[in-house]
Amino acid sequence: EATLAGKDFIDFADFTPEEVYHLLDLAASIKYKQKQGDVYQPLKGKTLGMIFEKASTRTRVSFEVGMFQLGGHALFLSGHDTQIGRGEPLPDTAQVLSRYVDGIMIRTFSHQNVIDLAKYATVPVINALTDLHHPCQVLADILTLKEHHGSIRGKKVAYVGDGNNMAHSWLVAAPLFGMDISVASPKGYLVNEEVLHQALVLAEKYGTKVLVTEDPAEAVAGAHVVYTDVWASMGQEAEQAERLQAFAGYQVNEELCKHAAADYLFMHCLPAHRGEEVSAGIIDGPHSVIFDEAENRLHVQKAILVATMA
Numbered sequence: 001e002a003t004l005a006g007k008d009f010i011d012f013a014d015f016t017p018e019e020v021y022h023l024l025d026l027a028a029s030i031k032y033k034q035k036q037g038d039v040y041q042p043l044k045g046k047t048l049g050m051i052f053e054k055a056s057t058r059t060r061v062s063f064e065v066g067m068f069q070l071g072g073h074a075l076f077l078s079g080h081d082t083q084i085g086r087g088e089p090l091p092d093t094a095q096v097l098s099r100y101v102d103g104i105m106i107r108t109f110s111h112q113n114v115i116d117l118a119k120y121a122t123v124p125v126i127n128a129l130t131d132l133h134h135p136c137q138v139l140a141d142i143l144t145l146k147e148h149h150g151s152i153r154g155k156k157v158a159y160v161g162d163g164n165n166m167a168h169s170w171l172v173a174a175p176l177f178g179m180d181i182s183v184a185s186p187k188g189y190l191v192n193e194e195v196l197h198q199a200l201v202l203a204e205k206y207g208t209k210v211l212v213t214e215d216p217a218e219a220v221a222g223a224h225v226v227y228t229d230v231w232a233s234m235g236q237e238a239e240q241a242e243r244l245q246a247f248a249g250y251q252v253n254e255e256l257c258k259h260a261a262a263d264y265l266f267m268h269c270l271p272a273h274r275g276e277e278v279s280a281g282i283i284d285g286p287h288s289v290i291f292d293e294a295e296n297r298l299h300v301q302k303a304i305l306v307a308t309m310a
């Protein structure tokens with residue numbers, strides 16, 4: 001089970017298809033055990049330090065509950081209340097925490113912070129969202145797809161909206177899982193060039209398709225998953241008004257979803273803004289699986305914790 005023992009979980013680009021499929025299978029079996037009421041505590045006596053420099057509902061609760069269910073303990077470390085907020089260098093924080101805890105989860109702004117933390121930490125580091133990536137969420141989304149559609153390979157995901165951390169993690173994950181991906185964003189809000197390049201290289205290697213367009217209908221054509229996220233992410237609150245204008249025409253609504261496959265799933269990492277990036281009819285409608293995605297955060301993160309820390 002512990003094939004990723006001691007490894008970090010930061011970016012899908014660090015993994016092979018075998019490794020990510022292994023995590024998914026592990027998540028499914030851990031979920032099954034929990035639903036059966038089995039006690040499964042491979043992390044008895046272990047502690048996870050959870051650094052949060054941004055707000056969170058799902059991530060905090062699911063990691064904390066997950067560690068408890070696995071027999072371990074989780075510590076909530078707010079950026080504000082630790083010395084991190086007062087400028088203690090990350091390499092020092094990494095080395096100090098490594099003397100106390102068995103794994104570190106971090107949610108922060110710059111992706112480089114996570115890379116630096118992992119470089120100096122001697123315990124596994126898990127990326128719980130940066131401005132560039134949110135891999136835990138995408139793993140939960142892909143488990144949700146598998147549960148609803150039975151298979152993953154050959155499916156198409158369409159991401160409509162801001163070229164942000166969700167779009168980036170999906171771009172890299174899709175080829176690894178054997179999926180096609182299309183991303184539709186307005187000019188000025190396109191995905192990161194480097195991440196797109198990584199995705200194109202992986203798509204070539206694994207024989208999948210990657211499309212970036214400004215046309216939401218083109219992106220959604222035939223898609224099995226229609227995905228969107230907020231137009232202003234954490235840290236971009238001041239750009240809210242400007243972004244509302246820029247993203248007009250990029251709402252996922254009934255009209256746009258007519259282009260998707262008949263049995264498409266609507267996904268959103270949450271939190272959502274009904275009436276902005278998605279219409280209420282879609283997010284609260286029959287194709288929406290948003291709460292399954294949220295639940296699956298718990299199960300996939302337990303898999304990540306067991307694989308890296310057990």
Ligand code: CP
Nearest residue numbers: 056057058059269270
């Ligand atoms: N989707 C997600 O990561 O939610 P939180 O910000 O509530 O953790």
Ligand code: NVA
Nearest residue numbers: 164229233234269270
């Ligand atoms: N793109 C969003 C995702 C939140 C889970 C943000 O970074 O705020």
